[in-house]
Amino acid sequence: MQQTKQRGAMSWVGDVAVIFGKDLRAELRTKEALNASLSFALVILLLFSFAFDPSSEQTHDIAGGLLWIVYAFAGTLILNRSFVRELPNDCLDGLIAAPIPAWTLFLGKSLANFVLVLAVELISLPIFGIFYNVRWAQQGWALLLVLALTTWGLTVVGTMFSALTVNLRIRELMLPILIYPIMIPALLGAMEVTGPLITGKPLEGDLLTWVRLLVGFDIIFTSLSVALVETVLVG
Amino acid sequence: MREKIIYIFAAAAAVLLVRNLYVILLVLPDEAQQGPIYRIMFFHIPSAITCFIGFLAAGISSAIYLATKNPRNDAIAVASTEVSLAFATVVLATGSIWARIIWGIWWTWDARLTSMLVCWLLYASYLMLRRAIDEPTQRAKFSAVLSIFAFSDVIIVWKSIEWWRTQHPGPVLSIRTGGGQMNPAMEAAIYWNLLALILFGLVLVLVRLRQEEMRREIDGMRQMAHAI
Amino acid sequence: MSDVAVDCSGVWKFYGDFPALRDISLEVPPGRCLALIGRNGAGKTTLLRILAGFSKATRGRVSIFGNQPRETDARRRIGFLGHGISIYDELSALENLILFARMYGLAEPKKAALEWLELTGLTRVRDGLVREFSRGMRQRLAVARAFLHNPSVLLLDEPFTALDDRAIGVLQALLQAALREGRTIVMSTHQLREALELATDVALVERGGVAYQGPRTPEMLADPGWLYARYGES
Numbered sequence: 165m166q167q168t169k170q171r172g173a174m175s176w177v178g179d180v181a182v183i184f185g186k187d188l189r190a191e192l193r194t195k196e197a198l199n200a201s202l203s204f205a206l207v208i209l210l211l212f213s214f215a216f217d218p219s220s221e222q223t224h225d226i227a228g229g230l231l232w233i234v235y236a237f238a239g240t241l242i243l244n245r246s247f248v249r250e251l252p253n254d255c256l257d258g259l260i261a262a263p264i265p266a267w268t269l270f271l272g273k274s275l276a277n278f279v280l281v282l283a284v285e286l287i288s289l290p291i292f293g294i295f296y297n298v299r300w301a302q303q304g305w306a307l308l309l310v311l312a313l314t315t316w317g318l319t320v321v322g323t324m325f326s327a328l329t330v331n332l333r334i335r336e337l338m339l340p341i342l343i344y345p346i347m348i349p350a351l352l353g354a355m356e357v358t359g360p361l362i363t364g365k366p367l368e369g370d371l372l373t374w375v376r377l378l379v380g381f382d383i384i385f386t387s388l389s390v391a392l393v394e395t396v397l398v399g
Numbered sequence: 400m401r402e403k404i405i406y407i408f409a410a411a412a413a414v415l416l417v418r419n420l421y422v423i424l425l426v427l428p429d430e431a432q433q434g435p436i437y438r439i440m441f442f443h444i445p446s447a448i449t450c451f452i453g454f455l456a457a458g459i460s461s462a463i464y465l466a467t468k469n470p471r472n473d474a475i476a477v478a479s480t481e482v483s484l485a486f487a488t489v490v491l492a493t494g495s496i497w498a499r500i501i502w503g504i505w506w507t508w509d510a511r512l513t514s515m516l517v518c519w520l521l522y523a524s525y526l527m528l529r530r531a532i533d534e535p536t537q538r539a540k541f542s543a544v545l546s547i548f549a550f551s552d553v554i555i556v557w558k559s560i561e562w563w564r565t566q567h568p569g570p571v572l573s574i575r576t577g578g579g580q581m582n583p584a585m586e587a588a589i590y591w592n593l594l595a596l597i598l599f600g601l602v603l604v605l606v607r608l609r610q611e612e613m614r615r616e617i618d619g620m621r622q623m624a625h626a627i
Numbered sequence: 628m629s630d631v632a633v634d635c636s637g638v639w640k641f642y643g644d645f646p647a648l649r650d651i652s653l654e655v656p657p658g659r660c661l662a663l664i665g666r667n668g669a670g671k672t673t674l675l676r677i678l679a680g681f682s683k684a685t686r687g688r689v690s691i692f693g694n695q696p697r698e699t700d701a702r703r704r705i706g707f708l709g710h711g712i713s714i715y716d717e718l719s720a721l722e723n724l725i726l727f728a729r730m731y732g733l734a735e736p737k738k739a740a741l742e743w744l745e746l747t748g749l750t751r752v753r754d755g756l757v758r759e760f761s762r763g764m765r766q767r768l769a770v771a772r773a774f775l776h777n778p779s780v781l782l783l784d785e786p787f788t789a790l791d792d793r794a795i796g797v798l799q800a801l802l803q804a805a806l807r808e809g810r811t812i813v814m815s816t817h818q819l820r821e822a823l824e825l826a827t828d829v830a831l832v833e834r835g836g837v838a839y840q841g842p843r844t845p846e847m848l849a850d851p852g853w854l855y856a857r858y859g860e861s
């Protein structure tokens with residue numbers, strides 16, 4: 165029989181990594197959420213081409229908003245799966261029983277969702293560029309920063325509410341109703357800054373205000389979720 | 400005792416409202432630029448303030464619920480959220496009527512209108528979440544978490560949408576402007592009506608609270624009956 | 628450290644105003660096996676979930692060797708086997724056990740996992756996805772998952788209910804060995820025979836309260852319905 169390891173002050177990093185690895189491995193093995201989310205993103209991109217003339221200048225002006233609507237909708241499919249994945253076989257019980265703090269469980273799951281949602285975004289971005297004839301990569305790094313900041317905010321809120329709705333009868337109906345209104349500031353900021361970045365404007369001046377908003381959103385909702393997740397998971 | 404407080408507050412609110420309506424409709428003159436329609440602000444502004452006080456109270460009560468797990472705090476949270484949501488609806492409706500007359504449109508995507516709508520949606524989702532959970536302890540806990548998230552979000556929404564665009568009239572009350580924006584008699588009328596609406600809101604919350612407690616009692620009895 | 632393994636005193640659990648547990652007090656010293664007996668809906672599962680830290684008591688105090696169930700020390704000592712197997716279908720048997728070994732902070736996760744695959748007779752299929760396992764194999768894997776971190780308190784919710792013969796054999800051997808080693812077991816059951824053979828003490832749970840509590844006696848083994856007939860409500 166084995167002894168348990170001495171746990172240092174940074175042992176939570178290991179706990180987060182274990183959960184992160186588990187979720188990512190399980191998802192990559194089935195690719196259920198990933199495939200669904202990607203094809204949903206493609207379908208919305210296609211539908212938008214009917215609503216707006218894809219080649220017109222006007223479409224470039226609304227590109228930021230259009231992209232984030234696609235991301236928000238497609239991302240929800242992944243976020244919804246996050247805790248639903250734990251339902252078969254009562255796996256959630258196994259996780260809650262384990263001697264790791266609930267917030268490390270939450271951060272591990274959020275990180276896995278973050279990577280998955282970001283992957284969907286990065287794959288659909290060039291496709292968007294081709295379909296709508298947009299040269300989106302002119303401010304590549306700044307765009308990546310904005311994608312990462314916004315996606316983290318959406319992921320944290322989505323993962324938290326995925327945990328909160330997981331035992332509800334009508335969770336698929338409740339999750340979008342709960343998370344989209346809360347995501348509004350982050351989505352607004354992202355739309356305002358992504359549009360100019362795609363058309364090649366540098367990240368400065370007014371645009372930085374929106375980046376600050378995104379950082380603030382991320383900090384506030386990450387802290388709230390970390391503080392409250394134990395209450396949500398333990399009855 | 401509670402009964403008596405409700406009646407006293409209700410009577411005070413009614414007397415105040417009658418007095419305010421008299422002042423607003425018969426004493427104060429029409430505003431120079433807007434004409435008679437400006438009077439809607441005597442309900443618009445106090446309703447907005449009342450609804451935020453209510454949402455704040457719901458947020459605080461929710462946080463206390465999570466700390467103490469006392470079902471009373473959950474009842475206070477749901478009662479003040481529902482009443483505040485009603486006031487928020489009044490704000491949106493009166494605002495729209497005013498906008499139709501002055502701007503010629505029912506709705507514009509101005510900062511404050513948009514944030515008020517987001518706020519309304521957030522708390523509507525709170526009530527929907529409550530309906531979706533049957534088990535009372537879980538319902539109380541989850542909706543408390545949502546209430547805290549929602550109130551934090553409301554603050555961010557107001558800040559962010561203010562940067563986005565503003566078309567709504569600027570602040571008029573002298574505590575925000577430092578004075579001189581408005582006829583003192585009109586401003587006084589706003590404060591009097593704020594008092595009336597807060598009292599009225601309080602009465603509604605107390606009545607709703609009593610109803611919530613009865614509902615809990617009935618639920619408990621019903622479960623007891625099922626268990627036997 | 629307390630010398631009582633599982634201690635709960637004055638535990639109430641309310642769902643709204645409905646008391647699912649009423650004033651439950653139990654003490655289980657190390658090396659004993661307590662069988663919680665009672666009908667479905669009596670509150671056995673609720674009590675076990677509170678002991679395991681999945682759920683919090685509305686009133687009262689629960690401790691596992693002196694620690695509250697949600698504390699890391701207590702959670703490390705508890706092994707829980709519930710209705711669900713708490714095993715991931717998309718992962719292989721080995722991956723599942725390594726995952727839990729890591730979460731429990733074992734020094735050599737892979738070694739512990741392999742050891743338990745051997746003990747439960749799953750070495751041959753260690754790299755197979757759990758999705759493809761038969762019912763019996765899944766249950767044995769669940770037993771391995773619950774015992775993997777060498778828990779000193781075993782909380783078992785209806786452990787024998789859904790098991791096939793081989794899994795029952797594996798579990799009974801493990802539980803008997805555990806008792807000999809001085810570990811503590813609390814299990815809920817309505818299948819009296821298997822449970823009573825292991826139990827050193829019994830508690831009859833009815834409508835959220837403890838109707839009878841005491842050592843298991845030979846009459847109980849001879850006639851499993853004896854307890855209900857004697858102390859239960861009609």
